[in-house]
Amino acid sequence: MTTPQLLVFATLLGALVLFVWGKWRYDVVGMLALLALTLTGVVKGNEAFRGFSEPAVITVAAVLVISQALQKTGLVNILVRNLGRVGNGMTAQILAMCVVVAVLSSFMNNVGALAIMLPVAITLANRAGRSASSLLMPLAFASLLGGMTTLIGTPPNLIISNLRRELLGEPYGMFSFMAVGGAVAVAGITYLVLVGWRLLPQRVSGENRADLYRMADYMTEVRLPAGSPLAGQRVMDLGKVEGVQVVSLVRGESQRPFPTPFTVLQAEDVLIVEANAARLTELVEDGQLTLVGNEKITPEQLASDDVTLAEVVVTALSPIVGQSAVSLRLRQRFNINLIAVSRQGQRLRERLVNARFKAGDVLLMHGPRNSIEEALNTLGCLPLRERPLDMVPAGQTRKMLLTGGIFLVAIIAATLNLLPVAVAFTAAATLMLLLRLINLRDVYESIEWPILVLLATLIPVGTALSSTGGAKLIAEGVLGVAAEWPPMAVLIVVMVLTMTLSDVINNAAAALITAPIAVTIAQGLGANPDAFLMAVTLAASSAFLTPIGHQSNTLVMGPGGYRFSDYWKVGLPLEIIVVAVGAPVIALVWGL
DSSP states (O other): OOHHHHHHHHHHHHHHHHHHHHHOHHHHHHHHHHHHHTTTSSOOOOGGTTTOOHHHHHHHHHHHHHHHHHHHHHTTTTHHGGGGGSSSSHHHHHHHHHHHHHHHHHHHHHHHHHHHHHHHHHHHHHHTTTTTTTHHHHHHHHHHHHTTTSSSSSSHHHHHHHHHHHHHHHOOOOOTTHHHHHHHHHHHHHHHHHTTTGGSOOSSSOGGGGGOOGGGGTEEEEETTTTTTTTTHHHHHHHHHHOOEEEEEETEEESSSSTTOOOOOOTTOOEEEEEOOHHHHHHHHHHHHHEEOOOOOOOGOOOOEEEEEEEEEEEETOTTTTHHHHHHHHHHHHHHHHEEEEETTTEEOTTTOOOOTTTTOEEEEEEEEHHHHHHHHHHHHEEOOOOSSSSSSTTOOOHHHHHHHHHHHHHHHHHHTOOHHHHHHHHHHHHHTTTTSOOHHHHHSSSOOHHHHHHHHHHHHHHHHHHHTTTHHHHHHHHSTTSSSSSHHHHHHHHHHHHHHHTTTTHHHHHHHHHHHHHHHHHHHHHHHHHHHHHHHHHHTTOOOOSSSHHHHHHHHHHOOOHHHHHHHHHHHHHHHHHHHHHHHHHHHHHH
């Protein structure tokens, strides 16, 4: 083993450890891996950042922009608007939603497709009086299955296509993945509809999700009697007491669900305050307040035409992951209150000021509707509320048709090889911007920069694995063990190893690491490299065993109240199905 090979293996091993550890975000890990190989001379300095110009990276960015435009103009409503009519039957609901999210995921970002369907699934569960946990994991898995079917469905497909261009001089076409990915998607969705959902727990009640937070446990009505030292003070003065929030004020016959910080308190005001028992006791004693009673605090008391309670879920790429409510200064920066946090279906018992947010947490926010809506993009959170899907917004019909037409032309141009894929979709995204179908702010907010940085940094790392002979060394080791095995058996081993890697690290990273090895194994066997590339593509998108393997899995963890073990109970049979269906179809379509 040469020194460059040792350096590549050590770097990849270190990156894998950091990916699994999860302390640092994966784009940071990718940059560290690239810098390690560049500073040690394995990757040349003038080659270090060539990944940022790769077509796969540009295409991913363009597809993310187009996905945002499809959502903004209401085009995706056409597919989801009639889901409320499927009835309360579990099989019908899961079938309809899984098919829709799979179709959406074929042509737009997986997480974007899931985000559209998430509120719909929760609403359907509420109407049927059942737990949303039966619906959300099948929905997340269907988004991954749908992404397998087209070139732009998921980043691993683009990565593999890019590698094929380097090896064979020609990338995959728009629908080169359809035969194999489509067969696996149909088999996987059939399993989820008939069997998968039955393996899931019923943890979060569908009757009233607000009961999850049991607001009466930590919200109390207090009255300011005449002579209270708090009379004449402002709401902001009360909010300076650590751990106390004023969420509503009743004065006479009027109620102010979200009093401004400058509201001056008066005698006989009734306040609804959020505080733990110790802070409440201190507030009542120091302020000479009177407890109104043990009446149950309801969501209606905290809402009005302009003020609302909103459930939002923290995404895997949210900048608030690892931060606390205090460090975010939500009231000062966004004019909203954080009322409660739910993690894996259970309300956090620790003080909110100390709680550090994790991906998948569900936050109960309180404030003006426009303040919450404006804060969501900055906070990297998605709303869990029903959207008005039954109609296209006024004046949007023209924009919807233009967006759909431009997207269709881009697909046709890429399919017929009239333009390279990256050029076709970048042109489409640019045209949508020029026609004001999407604004510049939405363009930059829609791009998941950590994904792009990860791809751009790991592409040179993957190249180094091949150029140093590291991929050949690993492939020779595999072939030494499996020299007498039939090619199909080796193909299955490659799929299983890639799946295992994808379950604990980002799927794009898994594809970048395993694809060069798979191609070298195919060459050693004298087999068709396309078959092994397709195997890696399928396997990299089959992260069904853990909540950390893909953002879609993480996104449903909080709203569904799932535990780590719930994923492998449903996901392990699904991964077996992917191998059992995918391997023979690959052999049939691409040959071994």
